[in-house]
Amino acid sequence: MPANRFLESLTPADAALLMPNLRRRTLERDAVLAQEGQALERIYLPVNAILSVIAVMQDGRQVETRTIGFESGYGLLHALGSPLSYERVITQVPGDVYDIPLIALSAAARTSPALVQHIVSFAQASLIQSAQTTACNALHDTEQRLCRWLLMTRDRLGSEVLPLTQEHLSIMLGVQRTTVTAIASQLQARGVIAYSRGKIRLTDISAASAIACECYAAIEKGVEVMVGAREGEMA
Numbered sequence: 730m731p732a733n734r735f736l737e738s739l740t741p742a743d744a745a746l747l748m749p750n751l752r753r754r755t756l757e758r759d760a761v762l763a764q765e766g767q768a769l770e771r772i773y774l775p776v777n778a779i780l781s782v783i784a785v786m787q788d789g790r791q792v793e794t795r796t797i798g799f800e801s802g803y804g805l806l807h808a809l810g811s812p813l814s815y816e817r818v819i820t821q822v823p824g825d826v827y828d829i830p831l832i833a834l835s836a837a838a839r840t841s842p843a844l845v846q847h848i849v850s851f852a853q854a855s856l857i858q859s860a861q862t863t864a865c866n867a868l869h870d871t872e873q874r875l876c877r878w879l880l881m882t883r884d885r886l887g888s889e890v891l892p893l894t895q896e897h898l899s900i901m902l903g904v905q906r907t908t909v910t911a912i913a914s915q916l917q918a919r920g921v922i923a924y925s926r927g928k929i930r931l932t933d934i935s936a937a938s939a940i941a942c943e944c945y946a947a948i949e950k951g952v953e954v955m956v957g958a959r960e961g962e963m964a
Contacts (some may be wrong), residue, residue: 733802738846747829753826754825756778756823758823759819763803763816767813772808772828772834773824777883780798782818783819792830794859798818801851803818808835823892829946857952862948872912876916876945879937891931892927
């Protein structure tokens, strides 16, 4: 059974349109799903994987613009417009996803206005996070942003143990790995996290929530408004 909110909230008629072309697969960490400047071929709908959407500068520097978990998917709007990707998308946390050929979702959307509205609503949920992340990167300090991101990852995985590398954290925060090490060490010394190679355990959720900026709650609320409203209409 699907455990992706986009799929779970489809009408039976729209689900029937997609199911013949839908497949479930397991993604390894760092699997590249989309490259900047290339046409996207498949839409990805995470179950327990987390995807990282990355903007890449000409000099090679990278910064994460948003992450996508079970609440939405990557490539939904591509099925309604241009298939060209301007971002790099990788698997940040390995796990299962559903995928479907872009042309199959596009064809189904042409036969179902309700599916088009469904795609737009869930794509908006992802864009809310992107907009809030842009503001967060400009206005909030690194420690706040790290705690915000750790809490979001915990919510998606349903676990206090987060399989994250320093490299991913560096890209997510847009800082050097030495900065990540320093901040993680400070948080560990204060008992907020326990950090080991490739894993972070959130040991004090209340403290992490107190440190995290307002963007954590803003993103969660914005996504729930968009996705929850759409699910209510389908009920």
